[in-house]
Amino acid sequence: MAEIVLKDVTKRFGAHLALDKVSMTVPDGSFVVLLGPTGAGKTTTLRMVSGLDHPDSGEVYIGGQPMRGLTPAQRNVAMVFQQYSLYPHLTVRQNLAFPLKSPLLKTPPAEIERKVNAIAEILQISHKLDNKATALSGGEMQRVSIGRALVRNPQIYLMDEPLSSLDAKLRADLRIELKSIQANSGATLLYVTHDQTEAMTMATHVGVLHHGRLVQFGSPREIYENPVSTYAATRLGQPRINFLPADIFPSAPRGAVTIGLRPEHIAQGLGEDSFVKRVEHLGDQTRLHLSFRNHDLITVTGAHTELRNGDIVKIQPDRPLYFDADGMRLT
Ligand SMILES: Nc1ncnc2c1ncn2[C@@H]1O[C@H](COP(=O)(O)OP(=O)(O)OP(=O)(O)O)[C@@H](O)[C@H]1O
Numbered sequence: 001m002a003e004i005v006l007k008d009v010t011k012r013f014g015a016h017l018a019l020d021k022v023s024m025t026v027p028d029g030s031f032v033v034l035l036g037p038t039g040a041g042k043t044t045t046l047r048m049v050s051g052l053d054h055p056d057s058g059e060v061y062i063g064g065q066p067m068r069g070l071t072p073a074q075r076n077v078a079m080v081f082q083q084y085s086l087y088p089h090l091t092v093r094q095n096l097a098f099p100l101k102s103p104l105l106k107t108p109p110a111e112i113e114r115k116v117n118a119i120a121e122i123l124q125i126s127h128k129l130d131n132k133a134t135a136l137s138g139g140e141m142q143r144v145s146i147g148r149a150l151v152r153n154p155q156i157y158l159m160d161e162p163l164s165s166l167d168a169k170l171r172a173d174l175r176i177e178l179k180s181i182q183a184n185s186g187a188t189l190l191y192v193t194h195d196q197t198e199a200m201t202m203a204t205h206v207g208v209l210h211h212g213r214l215v216q217f218g219s220p221r222e223i224y225e226n227p228v229s230t231y232a233a234t235r236l237g238q239p240r241i242n243f244l245p246a247d248i249f250p251s252a253p254r255g256a257v258t259i260g261l262r263p264e265h266i267a268q269g270l271g272e273d274s275f276v277k278r279v280e281h282l283g284d285q286t287r288l289h290l291s292f293r294n295h296d297l298i299t300v301t302g303a304h305t306e307l308r309n310g311d312i313v314k315i316q317p318d319r320p321l322y323f324d325a326d327g328m329r330l331t
């Protein structure tokens, strides 16, 4: 069992409250993505679970056991850091083999070789196995650090923006690999990213952090469709949700100050006139940049639309989300 539970985890750095009573259950075998802007407390959360740092108050449990006082090795977690942490004087092969050479593991050399080669293959780095770690590009270093976590079989993987410096193609490949490695091994994965697609496609659950507080936890779909606040609503969705004054359309409920419309939740052809500012053909779909009563909106339409800059198109809300003066969702 490698369920991770955080209970009222609080962490201060001097006067700064980095984590404020964070409580969260990461189910065994789940893939949990933490979302939040810079400084929200994502890395700090991972460090609390890894044992690299310790809560001021509250407790972390792994598999039901309190982790207080246990080292990262005792917790059996593998972490991929935001900054690559390779041994510069070692080759890629030696870096990848390093975690397996721990005297505790007693891995036979043939087995080490087999694992290192298999991981290098997955990460598309086999041709660099004999390079020194310093003789690599940023994206290659990042893959070697992912590889060092993957060669082991820990109960828990903690990954901090592991794919951020890779190109789009490699990122798409590794997204699928990581997801299948995690699904096949049954390991629990706590993962930090700013990438919408990574969050939507890999996560079984998403935790939204805001100034060190966990403001929502649920499936990506739940958070996308039922965000608790304007803040949570903006964390998922690309292009992002549109916000307008609630009374700009008829029939806003009492107390509504803001209406939130996802790009695909703006119906076209009925309702009120809007002005087409820009048409972006993306291949599989078209983005429309609209101006509606001096507010900018982004919506999507079919790949083969005839609409052009300067056209007028009627719009009306379809599945609107309403928020109060504090940005909290009205249900
Ligand atoms: N060792 C430290 N000493 C002082 N302040 C720290 C330390 N580590 C983190 N902080 C502060 O705690 C807050 C949360 O930091 P954290 O690294 O968890 O953010 P993050 O969500 O990972 O952000 P990013 O997306 O930029 O990586 C920030 O305001 C940061 O400045």
Ligand SMILES: [Mg+2]
Binding pocket: 042, 043, 044, 082, 160
């Ligand atoms: Mg961070």
